[in-house]
Structures are given as structure tokens and as C-alpha cells.
Amino acid sequence: MDRIKFIGIVGGTIGAVGITTYLSSDCTNLVRADLKQIDNNKTLKPDQREILFLASLAPSGHNTQPWFVRYLEPYHWIIGNDKSKWLPAVDPNQRETMLSIGAFLQNLEYAAGSFGYACDWKLLATTNQDERVMEVKLSKKASPNNFDITKITSRRTVRSNFLSDLLKQEDITYLVDSEPEFIHYLPNNSKESKFINEQTIVANRLQSYRDPAQQELANWIRFSSQDANKYRDGLTTAGMEITGISGWMVRNFYDKDNVMTKDFRERGIDNIQKEVSASAGWILITSQDHSVAALLETGRRMERLFLKVRERNIAIHPMTQILEESSTRDKLNRSIGIEEHIQFILRTGYLKNYPQPVSLRRTLIGVAFVKENRFIQT
Numbered sequence: 001m002d003r004i005k006f007i008g009i010v011g012g013t014i015g016a017v018g019i020t021t022y023l024s025s026d027c028t029n030l031v032r033a034d035l036k037q038i039d040n041n042k043t044l045k046p047d048q049r050e051i052l053f054l055a056s057l058a059p060s061g062h063n064t065q066p067w068f069v070r071y072l073e074p075y076h077w078i079i080g081n082d083k084s085k086w087l088p089a090v091d092p093n094q095r096e097t098m099l100s101i102g103a104f105l106q107n108l109e110y111a112a113g114s115f116g117y118a119c120d121w122k123l124l125a126t127t128n129q130d131e132r133v134m135e136v137k138l139s140k141k142a143s144p145n146n147f148d149i150t151k152i153t154s155r156r157t158v159r160s161n162f163l164s165d166l167l168k169q170e171d172i173t174y175l176v177d178s179e180p181e182f183i184h185y186l187p188n189n190s191k192e193s194k195f196i197n198e199q200t201i202v203a204n205r206l207q208s209y210r211d212p213a214q215q216e217l218a219n220w221i222r223f224s225s226q227d228a229n230k231y232r233d234g235l236t237t238a239g240m241e242i243t244g245i246s247g248w249m250v251r252n253f254y255d256k257d258n259v260m261t262k263d264f265r266e267r268g269i270d271n272i273q274k275e276v277s278a279s280a281g282w283i284l285i286t287s288q289d290h291s292v293a294a295l296l297e298t299g300r301r302m303e304r305l306f307l308k309v310r311e312r313n314i315a316i317h318p319m320t321q322i323l324e325e326s327s328t329r330d331k332l333n334r335s336i337g338i339e340e341h342i343q344f345i346l347r348t349g350y351l352k353n354y355p356q357p358v359s360l361r362r363t364l365i366g367v368a369f370v371k372e373n374r375f376i377q378t
């Protein structure tokens with residue numbers, strides 16, 4: 001056999017083995033569009049199911065989806081705080097849990113309105129730890145609101161490829177002016193914005209080397225598509241925007257132990273540095289106080305804003321580490337001259353191409369019977 005023919009055969013074999021191995025591996029990122037809505041919940045009528053599904057498309061820290069729904073009777077539920085989804089290492093007081101539940105409530109209200117229901121709310125929680133947060137009763141009103149629910153289905157967190165153009169005045173007016181006392185835009189050329197860039201990197205470095213926080217992150221990463229499909233929550237490779245060969249490597253070869261290595265931590269910090277280097281600046285969302293009602297309202301406020309940005313080609317990336325690390329949190333207000341309680345730090349910027357949503361959601365499947373009441377896991 002001549003040498004060229006031999007090399008050809010060996011090369012072909014390696015190629016064949018490589019392709020076979022590749023095809024039997026976890027080849028592509030699992031995204032929301034790949035999931036079928038398993039819908040074996042017989043308790044709820046279709047419009048109730050749809051309203052709760054839309055509510056569950058709310059954002060949450062590490063995509064833990066820290067809510068549950070207790071079914072009392074048709075169109076009458078209690079929205080609950082699911083302790084098993086807390087993030088004690090980065091959110092020890094469940095501040096972010098309540099903000100996420102607030103976002104869920106806002107989606108619920110918009111979705112219910114689009115089906116022609118008005119929501120009657122009754123706040124039940126007095127602390128961030130109370131299991132029963134809000135009672136809601138839906139009643140038919142004269143006509144549906146004209147809220148476009150594709151705003152809910154197409155909303156997503158975007159982390160990369162931000163342009164550095166400043167937000168245009170008409171967009172600032174649209175996003176901020178509805179609630180100017182609680183929503184503050186810091187353009188990227190301001191000293192406050194530069195301070196937040198710098199402190200975000202500092203806080204991420206601190207948090208990456210704080211083992212309980214890094215371990216908690218590891219626990220919420222869904223490395224393989226199989227795990228992503230099984231849990232339908234947490235951070236998937238698609239959600240973290242790890243694509244191509246890097247995504248393939250993570251899906252097939254990474255596990256929680258890798259997250260604890262120096263290399264993984266450093267690459268995470270490098271990534272943060274890259275992210276903060278491009279943006280239009282930051283949007284801060286503040287609250288009146290730290291009460292349960294104020295946190296829920298702030299979560300709602302954030303979601304109202306989040307649902308408005310896509311139509312203007314504007315991305316939002318919550319980066320909460322400054323608020324989660326005490327040494328950066330303590331000097332934030334003083335350094336940027338804001339007196340109110342800062343609850344969200346959102347990196348913002350225009351995008352050339354707006355990607356589709358990819359983060360996963362649990363379905364309305366887990367109907368566990370607890371005495372007379374049914375818990376519906378969303």
C-alpha cells in the first residue's frame with residue numbers, strides 16, 4: 001500500500017470514529033424551543049395553565065424559579081415562596097427571591113389581563129421567608145387588556161455582544177420616565193457608570209473565590225442537555241451563552257468539580273471583564289424600603305421595564321454581585337450619590353441581533369396533594 005493511500009485510510013477511519021463519537025455525544029445546546037410543554041395537569045383549565053406558564057417566564061437569580069402555586073379553587077391561588085430554591089450563599093435574606101417572585105406576579109397580571117381577567121391581590125407574607133406570599137383571585141372583566149403577550153414569551157437576559165452606543169433620549173424617556181424616582185440610567189461615560197464597571201469586576205472576583213457562592217453556582221449549572229431537560233431550571237450552556245466547541249466541551253466533559261477550579265473561576269472573571277467593557281451603561285432600580293411589599297413591587301417594576309426593552313433592541317443583563325458582596329455593597333450608595341435602596345443593577349445596551357430566549361422553565365406537572373390543597377409546581 002502506498003503511503004498516500006494508507007494515510008487516506010487512517011484519516012478516514014479517524015474521521016469516521018470522530019464523527020460517530022461526536023454524533024453520540026451531547027451535540028447541541030438545549031434551548032426553550034426544543035422543549036415540549038408537558039401538560040398533564042388536569043386541575044387547571046387551559047387559560048389558567050397558560051396564565052401560569054406565562055407567569056413562570058419571569059427572570060430569577062440562577063433561574064431557580066423560586067415560586068410555587070397553591071391551588072385553592074378555579075382562578076384562585078396562593079403564590080408561594082419555595083424554600084428549596086433559595087440561594088443562601090449569595091442571597092442570605094431572600095431579597096432576590098422576593099424580587100423574582102415580584103417579576104412572576106407582574107407576568108401573571110399582564111397574562112391574566114390578556115385573557116380578560118382582573119387580579120385581586122392580597123399580600124400574605126410579612127417576611128421574605130414566609131411560604132405564603134400572595135393570594136390572587138382572577139375575575140372576568142369586560143374586555144381583555146391589549147397587552148401583547150409575545151413580550152413575555154420573547155423576553156430574555158442577554159449577556160454578550162452589547163454595543164457601546166449611549167441610549168437615545170427617546171428610549172430613556174420610554175424606559176425611565178414612567179417611574180423616574182425608581183429607575184436611574186447611568187450612561188457609560190459617567191463616572192458613576194465607570195465605578196459600577198470596576199466594582200462589578202471586584203465583586204465578581206470576591207464571589208468567585210468565595211467557595212460557598214461558587215459551590216452554589218455549580219449546583220445550579222445544568223451541564224448536560226440530559227440534566228437540563230430533567231430539571232428545566234438553572235443555568236444551561238445556552239443560557240450562559242456558551243456556544244460552539246466551548247459549549248460542546250462543557251456539556252460533555254464538565255461537572256461541578258470543574259467550577260471549583262482556579263481555571264474556571266479565572267475564566268469567569270475574564271468573561272465579566274469582557275462583558276462590562278461594552279455597554280450603554282447601567283440602569284439601577286431602587287425601592288422605597290426593604291419591606292416585602294416594596295421588594296415585590298420592585299420585582300414587578302424591573303419586569304415591566306424588562307418587557308419593554310426588546311422592541312427597542314435594548315438588552316438587559318442583571319449583574320447583582322455588587323449587592324451580594326458586603327464590602328462592595330457598603331460603599332455603593334455613597335460612591336454614586338444615590339440615597340434610595342438599590343435593588344437591581346442592570347447592564348444595558350443596544351444589540352445588532354437580538355437572540356431568541358433559551359432559558360428553560362419547569363412545567364405545570366408536579367401536582368402534589370397536601371391535605372386539601374394542591375401545590376402546583378411551575
Ligand SMILES: Cc1cc2nc3c(=O)[nH]c(=O)nc-3n(C[C@H](O)[C@H](O)[C@H](O)COP(=O)(O)O)c2cc1C
Pocket residue numbers: 057058059060061062063096097099100103155156157158159234235239317318319320321357358359
Ligand atoms: C434577582 C435576579 C438576579 C439576577 N442576577 C444575575 C446575575 O448576577 N448575573 C447574571 O448573569 N444574570 C442574573 N440574573 C438573570 C437570570 O440569570 C436569568 O433571569 C435567568 O437565568 C433566566 O433567564 P432569562 O431571563 O433569559 O429568562 C438575575 C435575575 C434576577 C431576577
